[in-house]
Amino acid sequence: MSxxxxxxxxxxxxxxxxxxxxxxxxxxxxxFLVLLGSSGCGKSTLLNCIAGLLEITxxxxxxxxxxxxWAEPSERGIGMVFQSYALYPQMTVKGNLxxxxxxxxxxxxxxxxxxxxxxxxxxxxPLLDRKPGALSGGQRQRVAIGRALVxxxxxxxxDEPLSNLDAKLRVDLRVELKRLHNQLQNTMIYVTHxxxxxxxxxxxxxxxxxxxxxxxxxxxxxxxxxxxxxxxxFIGSPSMNFLEGHLEGGSFKVDDMIMPMxxxxxxxxxxxxxxxxxxxxxxxxxxxxxxxxxxxxxxxDVDLVEPMGSDTLVYAKLGQHLFRIRMDGQATVKAGETLExxxxxxxxxxxxxxxxxxL
Amino acid sequence: MxxxxxxxxxxxxxxKRFSRANIFLYGTLIVVSxxxxxxxxxMIVTSLKGMPEIRMGNVFGPPMxxxxxxxxxxxxxxxxxxxxxxxxxxxxxSVQILIPSxxxxxxxxxxxxxxxxxxxxxxxxxxxxILIIGAFIPYxxxxxxxxxxLREIGLMGDLGGxxxxxxxFGMPILTLLFRNYFASVPEELFKAAxxxxxxxxxxxxxxxxxxxxxxxxxxxxxxxxxxxNDFLFGVIYxxxxxxxxxxxxxxxxxxxxxxxxxxxxxxxTLLTGLVPLVIYFASGKLFVRGIAAGAVKG
Numbered sequence: 001m002s003x004x005x006x007x008x009x010x011x012x013x014x015x016x017x018x019x020x021x022x023x024x025x026x027x028x029x030x031x032f033l034v035l036l037g038s039s040g041c042g043k044s045t046l047l048n049c050i051a052g053l054l055e056i057t058x059x060x061x062x063x064x065x066x067x068x069x070w071a072e073p074s075e076r077g078i079g080m081v082f083q084s085y086a087l088y089p090q091m092t093v094k095g096n097l098x099x100x101x102x103x104x105x106x107x108x109x110x111x112x113x114x115x116x117x118x119x120x121x122x123x124x125x126p127l128l129d130r131k132p133g134a135l136s137g138g139q140r141q142r143v144a145i146g147r148a149l150v151x152x153x154x155x156x157x158x159d160e161p162l163s164n165l166d167a168k169l170r171v172d173l174r175v176e177l178k179r180l181h182n183q184l185q186n187t188m189i190y191v192t193h194x195x196x197x198x199x200x201x202x203x204x205x206x207x208x209x210x211x212x213x214x215x216x217x218x219x220x221x222x223x224x225x226x227x228x229x230x231x232x233x234f235i236g237s238p239s240m241n242f243l244e245g246h247l248e249g250g251s252f253k254v255d256d257m258i259m260p261m262x263x264x265x266x267x268x269x270x271x272x273x274x275x276x277x278x279x280x281x282x283x284x285x286x287x288x289x290x291x292x293x294x295x296x297x298x299x300x301d302v303d304l305v306e307p308m309g310s311d312t313l314v315y316a317k318l319g320q321h322l323f324r325i326r327m328d329g330q331a332t333v334k335a336g337e338t339l340e341x342x343x344x345x346x347x348x349x350x351x352x353x354x355x356x357x358x359l
Numbered sequence: 360m361x362x363x364x365x366x367x368x369x370x371x372x373x374x375k376r377f378s379r380a381n382i383f384l385y386g387t388l389i390v391v392s393x394x395x396x397x398x399x400x401x402m403i404v405t406s407l408k409g410m411p412e413i414r415m416g417n418v419f420g421p422p423m424x425x426x427x428x429x430x431x432x433x434x435x436x437x438x439x440x441x442x443x444x445x446x447x448x449x450x451x452x453s454v455q456i457l458i459p460s461x462x463x464x465x466x467x468x469x470x471x472x473x474x475x476x477x478x479x480x481x482x483x484x485x486x487x488x489i490l491i492i493g494a495f496i497p498y499x500x501x502x503x504x505x506x507x508x509l510r511e512i513g514l515m516g517d518l519g520g521x522x523x524x525x526x527x528f529g530m531p532i533l534t535l536l537f538r539n540y541f542a543s544v545p546e547e548l549f550k551a552a553x554x555x556x557x558x559x560x561x562x563x564x565x566x567x568x569x570x571x572x573x574x575x576x577x578x579x580x581x582x583x584x585x586x587x588n589d590f591l592f593g594v595i596y597x598x599x600x601x602x603x604x605x606x607x608x609x610x611x612x613x614x615x616x617x618x619x620x621x622x623x624x625x626x627x628t629l630l631t632g633l634v635p636l637v638i639y640f641a642s643g644k645l646f647v648r649g650i651a652a653g654a655v656k657g
Contacts, residue, residue: 053550074556086547090569099565100555147555159547 002065004029004187005050005155010059012049012211019045020211023059030185034198037208038234043191046208047157050189051080064154074103076155079148083160085140087132093143094128100151111150118149121180138169145180158190162197174200195235199223207231225349229356232279232349238313238324240279244353247276252350254278255319259296263346267358275353282313282326286342294342300325302337314339406430406625413621429622433630437623439610442599446627449607452518453587453634456603459522461582464529465575471530472537473563477549487538494531502595509596516598524596525586533578540574541567576642584635604631 005027012020020042027033035043048054050061052073061069068076087096094115101111119125122142132140141161148156161177162170178201181188192198198205199219207214207222207230215227226232232240245254247270252259259278286294300316300323307313307329314325314333318341325341333339350359375381401418406429408422435445474480475487505524506515514520544567552562593603602610608631612624 048550051550051554053553072556073550073554078554080551080554082547082551084545084547086545086551088548088552088566099552099557103556103561144551147551151555 002029003027003062004031004064005189006060006062006065007046007050008060008062010046010049010061011057012045012054013057018211020049020056023211023213025206025213025216027187027189028203030187032181032188032190032201032203034202034205035189035191035208036193036195036198036205036234038193041208042211043193043208044159045211047080047159047189047191050076050155051078051157052076074100077153078155078157079151079153080157080159081141081144081148081161083163085132085137085144085164087140087143087147089132092129092131093124093135093146096132096143097128097146097150100147104151114150114152118146121149121183122146137165138173141165141173145177149184154187156186156188158188158192160192161190163192163194170197177201195237199235207234209234224347225358226279227358229277229279229351232351236281236283238282238326240281240349241285241318241321241323243278243280243318243321245276245278246273247350247359248273252276252278252345254321257298257319259343259345261345261348261350262295263344264348264350265346266350270359276359277351277353277356279349279351280343281347282324284344284347285323285325286344287325287327287331287339291340291342294344296343296345298341298343300339300341302333302335302339304335305333316341402625402629406622406629408622410618410620410622429620429626430630432620433611433623433627437611437620437627439607439614446604446607446611446630449602449604450630452597452601452607453604455518456521456525456593457583457586457634460525460529460586461579463522464526464533464582465578467526468530468533468578469537469568469571469575470563471534472539473541473567474559475534476538476541477544477546477562477567478559487534490531490534492531494535498528498591502591506595515596516601518597518601521592521596521601521603524592525582525589528592529582529585532581536574536578536581537571540571544570580638580642583638587634 003026005025007023007025010020010023010025011018023046025046035046037043045054049056050063052068052071052075056069059069060067063076063078073080087093088099091099097115097118098111101114106114115128116125119128122145124139124142124146127135127139127143132143135143141164144161158177162173165173174197181201190197190201199222202219204216204218205222206216209230215222215231217225217227222231222235226235229242233242243254245252247253247261250261250270252261291297298318300318302314302316303322304315305312306315310329312327312329312331312333314327314331316323316325316339325339327333351357352359404421405413405418407425407427409424409426409428412423433446435447436443437445471490475483509515509517509520509524514523548566549562552566557565588605589603590605590609593606594609597603597606608627611627
């Protein structure tokens with residue numbers, strides 16, 4: 001199996017501050033990989049290292065099997081799209097698109113051809129003679145993508161490209177990006193802090209924290225089988241319900257409640273009893289008719305109801321613990337009521353309390 | 360539907376031209392501008408009077424008979440010692456000093472500022488700090504060491520030597536100016552250009568230079584006025600044949616033999632001040648914009 005991008009034992013330090021430490025990452029040919037994490041987790045830094053805009057302290061970077069650790073950004077076969085678009089303000093759209101090609105001494109006819117192709121793909125043909133100042137945010141970002149597109153690169157790097165756009169435009173451009181990836185089949189590495197973007201776009205997601213990759217997996221794995229408490233908490237909105245208790249002989253005990261974990265897919269056979277945390281997604285809690293078929297049934301006291309149109313978010317008390325439940329938008333629950341809920345342990349996640357790793 | 364005949368004000372807000380605030384505001388402005396404009400007025404009217412009229416002592420009165428003779432004399436006939444060529448020689452000397460000094464200092468400082476803000480290297484901050492300290496050392500302490508340096512490299516008394524001095528002394532403040540301006544340019548723009556394969560000079564000339572025009576205007580104004588008005592360096596590092604205009608002016612105004620020709624002195628002073636004045640008026644708007652643009656971030 002050949003990888004498009006290989007990162008081996010990458011270290012990056014700014015003076016005494018270690019930003020990235022011993023990071024390994026392999027990205028497949030044509031894969032859409034999302035680096036996801038909150039601000040300061042090192043995701044943009046990693047992207048800049050791949051681009052060659054930051055000099056790494058130690059380690060190796062391969063692109064298409066070639067060691068590019070010390071290569072100039074322009075020699076790596078990458079194109080990059082920035083959050084602030086970073087279009088050259090004094091050049092026309094056409095000038096922006098062709099700047100990199102002129103630097104690479106591509107013949108004029110070839111430049112014309114590639115610019116025309118990119119303009120067609122991104123539907124920015126009518127804008128070619130305008131300056132960036134006369135474009136809207138969405139158009140600017142399209143031009144920025146075009147600038148990577150014309151260079152015919154192996155790997156596209158996106159640094160939070162949609163963060164500066166308004167909500168509606170962001171959704172539109174997200175869909176377009178996905179379509180573009182389907183069409184071009186290039187390797188794409190995409191940095192974002194928005195988990196919806198990550199879930200919708202990615203073939204695989206790397207959840208990062210503190211300069212390390214917490215979990216690397218498909219969106220489905222990340223969502224359903226988070227490897228540790230951090231990932232479980234970070235992914236999902238509203239976030240997971242966590243209850244602290246004990247795992248004893250295959251059952252999870254919290255206060256005086258006992259939840260037999262029948263059907264739960266343990267990562268390793270559990271022999272010893274230990275303090276643990278159970279995570280239950282608000283959308284995996286069932287109510288109404290479905291409760292009858294649920295393996296575990298509880299009564300909760302409704303505290304607060306947030307109708308969101310498509311869904312209704314219910315804040316309730318399960319014993320002493322805050323418990324969020326995501327219900328249908330048509331649900332007619334009121335604060336103060338008692339609600340029957342059902343939980344399926346096979347869809348829950350169990351974590352060791354000490355190591356915070358998945359059990 | 361809303362009723363259109365609502366109560367309360369409608370139409371434009373009434374203007375109160377002679378409110379107390381306005382009288383106070385414009386009164387102050389008029390007094391202050393009088394304070395600054397009056398000497399200029401006196402200079403202009405005096406330079407247009409003949410000596411007999413000046414001797415009558417009516418300093419503020421307009422000239423009864425306008426004459427441009429003092430201006431002509433100041434330009435081409437006024438004497439300093441035995442040399443009676445007026446200011447004209449000093450003017451051309453100043454031009455020969457000004458143009459290379461301004462071009463050289465700005466060219467070097469802009470590249471300095473560009474490199475120090477975007478191509479940070481090990482020790483670049485230290486280098487910058489040392490450069491900035493230069494802006495706080497009084498010129499007077501360096502006068503004699505520079506005399507020695509210029510003598511050793513054989514540029515003492517030469518126009519080239521003065522150009523060198525002006526270029527060096529402009530460096531700290533101009534570098535600071537350009538560094539702060541380039542530091543306010545979004546870093547991603549610089550990154551994008553690097554991904555596009557542009558090198559140090561390509562990014563400088565094709566991306567940064569076109570964006571930095573306002574700050575270049577600021578630098579040009581600072582340098583032109585500073586170098587044109589310089590007297591200290593001019594009088595020390597040149598010789599009579601290469602005296603700049605300011606030194607020539609001083610010599611004309613302060614010559615003691617004969618009668619003091621106030622009208623010629625006024626005309627000579629106005630002539631000397633004309634170049635910076637023209638620069639200010641021609642680029643006033645750009646100047647303000649450039650100062651603000653460089654100051655916001657950095």
